[in-house]
Amino acid sequence: MQDIPVLTIDGPSGVGKGSVARIVADKMGWNLLDSGAIYRGFALSSLSRNINLTDEQDLIEHAEKLDLRFESIEGQELLNVYVDGVEVSKELRTEKTAEIASQLAVIGPLRVALLKKQQQFKQSPGLVADGRDMGTVVFPNAPFKVYLTASAQERAQRRLKQLQNSANAGNISQILAEVKKRDERDANRKHSPLTPAKDALIIDTTCLTIDEVITKVMALVEV
Numbered sequence: 750m751q752d753i754p755v756l757t758i759d760g761p762s763g764v765g766k767g768s769v770a771r772i773v774a775d776k777m778g779w780n781l782l783d784s785g786a787i788y789r790g791f792a793l794s795s796l797s798r799n800i801n802l803t804d805e806q807d808l809i810e811h812a813e814k815l816d817l818r819f820e821s822i823e824g825q826e827l828l829n830v831y832v833d834g835v836e837v838s839k840e841l842r843t844e845k846t847a848e849i850a851s852q853l854a855v856i857g858p859l860r861v862a863l864l865k866k867q868q869q870f871k872q873s874p875g876l877v878a879d880g881r882d883m884g885t886v887v888f889p890n891a892p893f894k895v896y897l898t899a900s901a902q903e904r905a906q907r908r909l910k911q912l913q914n915s916a917n918a919g920n921i922s923q924i925l926a927e928v929k930k931r932d933e934r935d936a937n938r939k940h941s942p943l944t945p946a947k948d949a950l951i952i953d954t955t956c957l958t959i960d961e962v963i964t965k966v967m968a969l970v971e972v
C-alpha cells in the first residue's frame with residue numbers, strides 16, 4: 750500500500766512557513782499541520798490552568814491531556830483555534846505566547862508527549878506540516894522536505910506585517926530582537942533543535958516573493 754505523502758516545511762520565525770504551507774496544502778488538497786499552534790496552544794492552556802511552568806512532570810501530564818481543536822472558517826485565511834473549548838485564535842498568535850511556547854519547547858519529554866498529536870495529522874490524501882522539527886523528528890521519512898530561510902531583518906519585517914492587526918504589534922527593532930532571541934533558543938536547544946533535515950531542499954526566501962517560493966515548493970511535490 751502506498752504511504753500517505755508528507756511535505757515538511759521547517760524554518761525560523763517569520764520566514765513565511767505558515768503562508769507557504771497553507772497555500773500549498775490548498776493547491777494539493779492536502780491536510781495542514783501548524784505545529785507551532787500546538788506549542789502555542791499548549792502554552793496558553795498551561796497558563797490558564799495555572800500549571801507551574803517549572804514543574805516538568807505537571808507539564809508533561811498536562812500535554813498528554815491537551816484539548817486543542819482547529820476549525821476552518823469559509824472565507825477566513827487563518828484557522829480558529831480552541832484550547833479547552835475556548836476560542837483563543839488572537840491570543841495564540843501574539844509574540845508573548847510564542848515566547849512562552851519557545852521556553853517550554855526546550856523540554857525534551859514534553860516534546861515527546863506532543864509528538865503523537867502531531868503525527869495524527871498524517872491523513873489521506875496527504876499532509877503539509879510546518880514547524881521546526883517536522884523533517885528531522887516528527888516526519889523523518891517524509892518524501893518531500895523544505896527548509897525556508899531569510900535574513901533576520903526580513904523576517905522581522907514579515908512578522909511585523911503579520912502582527913499589524915493586533916493592538917500591541919510593537920516596532921521593528923523590538924520584533925527583530927524577539928525573533929532573534931527565539932531563533933537562538935530554538936536552534937541551540939538540546940532536543941529537536943531548529944536545523945535543516947539532511948535531505949531538505951533549502952530555499953533562501955530573502956529576495957523572493959511568496960509566489961516564487963510557492964512555485965519552487967510545488968515543483969518539488971508535483972512530480
Ligand code: C5P
Nearest residue numbers: 784785786788847850851854880881882
Ligand atoms: O511556529 P511558531 O512561531 O508558531 O512556533 C512557536 C514556538 O513553538 C517556536 O518558537 C518554537 O520554540 C516552538 N515550536 C517547536 N517545534 C515546532 C513548532 C514550534 O519547538 N515544531
